[in-house]
Amino acid sequence: MILQEGQLQFDFVGAIGAFKFDEQDTTSATFHGLSHCMKAVDFVVEYADHYLFVEIKDPPNPARYGTSQDKDMLINNLVTKFRDTFLYRWAEKKLDKPVRYQCLVELDNAQTLYLMNQLKNRLPKDKPTRWHRPLAHLCAVANRSTWNATFPTIQVVRLP
C-alpha cells in the first residue's frame, strides 16, 4: 500500500489498510473533521497484529534545525500528535491492537537518536503499576536512510 506525504512516498508491504489520517478532503470517508481542535499524525496503517502511526518531518533546511528551542517544539509536536491521534482512535473504537509510533524525521542520525530518547521519555513504555498496557509499544525516530535499513517492509523513497 502506497501513501505519499510531500516528496516522500511510503510503501507499506503486508498492511491490511493504510490511510492519510489528517485527511482534509470533506468528501473522503476518512475526512478527519477535527483539525481545528486535535492534532493528527500523517498516516495510520493497520497490520494483522498492530496499528502503526506514522508522522513525517521533512524540514526544508535541516542544517538550521539545531537549537534546543526547535527541538523542544518538535518533541512537543510529536507527542501531541500521538496523543490526539490515540484519543481519536479510541473514540473510533480502533484501539484493539497494540500501537506503534514511527516518526520519519529528516535530520542527521545523532539528532534523531536524541529525539527518539526524548520521545520515549514522554510516551513511556515502562508503565506505572496502575496501567495495564503501554500507550505505544514502540517509539521510533529515524531519518529515511536509517528507516529503510531498519524497516525493510516499509521502504521510503524521495520523489524527484
Next chain:
Amino acid sequence: MLEKIKFERFTAFERLEVKFSPGINIFIGENGTGKTHILKAAYAACDVAKSKSGFAEKINNVFYPSGKQIGRLIKRSSVSTKGSVEVTRRIENDKKIYLRLSLSNHTTKPEKAKVSGYPKAWTENPMEAAYIPVKDMMANAPGFRSLYEEREIHFEEIYVDIVRKAFLPVLKGPTDKQRKQLLERLQDAMEGKVVAKNEEFFLRSKNGELEFTLLAEGFRKLGLLWVLIQNGTLLNGSVLFWDEPETNLNPKLMRAIVGILLELQRIGVQIFLSTHDYVILKEFDLQLTKKDKILYHSLYRNRDTGEIEIASTNRYLDISPNAIDDTFGDLVTREIQKNMQGGKK
C-alpha cells in the same frame, strides 16, 4: 597557504590527491584511513619552509618508521616499489610551488631520497606551522626538549616540535585586538591564563597557580592553544594542525573551541583537523557564516579495491560517507530493534 597534497604508494595510500580549503579542513573517516598521515605529511612540508631542514629527514622524524628506515614509509607491497608525497602551496603573487619527496621501499636513509620541485623557493618563503598531537605534551614539557636533543628517544618529532613552539617567547609589541579577543575567549573557557616558569607550565586563575600536571587534560589543550596565540605562532598565513581536538575535552567546551578556530581562520590561519567527533562537526555546521571557508574531507576504503579514497564537500549534510553519522545510524537501528524485540515479549 597549502593548496593540495598528493600521495603515490605512500604509507596507507595507493594514490590520493586532496585539494585543501584555504580556511578550515576537517578530516573524518574510520581508523586506518590515513587522517593523521595527511596531517603529518602536510605539517612536515610546512615546517621545513621555516626550519630549512630537509623534507625527507623531517618526514622521517615526523612519521618515525621502525629503525628510522625511510623506505618503510612506502606502501607495503610484495615487489620493489617507488612512491612519493607532493605538497603544493601558494606563495606571494599567487604563485604555486611544490615540494616532492620520491623514494623506494629500499631507501634506507633520508639523504638517499629525492626531493624535487621548488625546494629553494620553498625555504625562501617561510611559514609558521604548529601541530597539536593527540597526546598532551604540556605537562611533560620540563626537560623534554633537552632529552630529545641529547638522547635517541622513541618519539615522533611532532611531540618535541609542539613543546618548542610552546616555549617561544611572546611577540614584541602590543597584542593586536583580534588576538586579544581570542585569548580572552580561551581564558573564559579555561578560567585562567597560562604562565611558564623554568620550563613548567601553570594555569593562573583567581584561586592561584596550578601546575599542568594537576590540570585536567582538556584544559591543558586549551592552555596550549592560548600559548600558541599569545606567542604569535598562530598569525595570518600560519597553519594549525590539530589531531583529534576532542580527546579529553568535555563536549561542552567544543562550542568555545570551534568558535576560536573559526576566528583564527578569519584572521588568516589555515586549519587542519582530524576528528571522530559528532559535536565538532555539528558545532562547525552551526557556527559557520557564509564568509567562512571550510571543506569536510571524508576518507574511506573503496569496497572493491580496498584502497583509500576521499570525498570532499563544503556542506555538512553532503558529507558522504560519514563514518560518524553512520555510527549514530547504527545506534538508532539497534535501539529500535531492541525496543521491537522488547515489545514482542
